[in-house]
Amino acid sequence: MQPSAPQYAERLTAPRSWWLITALVGLSGGLILLPLGTLPMLGGLIAASALAAAAVSAYGSARIRVVAGSLVAGDARIPVSALGAPEALDPEEARAWRSYKADPRAFMLLRSYIPTAVRIEVTDPADPTPYVYLSTRDPKALSAALTSLSGT
Numbered sequence: 427m428q429p430s431a432p433q434y435a436e437r438l439t440a441p442r443s444w445w446l447i448t449a450l451v452g453l454s455g456g457l458i459l460l461p462l463g464t465l466p467m468l469g470g471l472i473a474a475s476a477l478a479a480a481a482v483s484a485y486g487s488a489r490i491r492v493v494a495g496s497l498v499a500g501d502a503r504i505p506v507s508a509l510g511a512p513e514a515l516d517p518e519e520a521r522a523w524r525s526y527k528a529d530p531r532a533f534m535l536l537r538s539y540i541p542t543a544v545r546i547e548v549t550d551p552a553d554p555t556p557y558v559y560l561s562t563r564d565p566k567a568l569s570a571a572l573t574s575l576s577g578t
Contacts, residue, residue, distance in 0.1 A: 510547035
């Protein structure tokens with residue numbers, strides 16, 4: 427049996443400007459070790475660049491998928507049957523749910539560089555999580571994919 431294709435898939439990649447900062451971190455690693463000679467400078471350049479690139483890549487590797495009756499967000503896998511209707515959030519409403527409207531018990535996969543989001547109530551009475559907050563570049567498509575699976 428072949429696994430079903432995702433109805434929605436998104437990777438929350440880091441912005442391009444972060445990769446420029448990664449290059450500058452690598453350059454500064456080389457400059458710090460420049461007084462020690464050429465080889466230490468090259469080692470510092472390579473090591474600082476590799477560490478910064480690994481950090482940016484890891485932070486931007488979070489994925490959101492709707493597949494096989496489940497919402498997969500980062501490490502969480504939530505059956506769509508345990509979720510209510512999704513609510514697409516514009517940038518202002520998303521900021522409000524990230525700050526003063528936020529519940530500390532909520533599951534949040536947020537990236538500050540993505541202005542829009544989706545908020546989904548958790549309807550499972552055994553789960554203390556009130557809602558799921560997901561940063562997404564296309565909240566309408568994610569909401570549509572979840573709605574098509576739940577049948578609401």
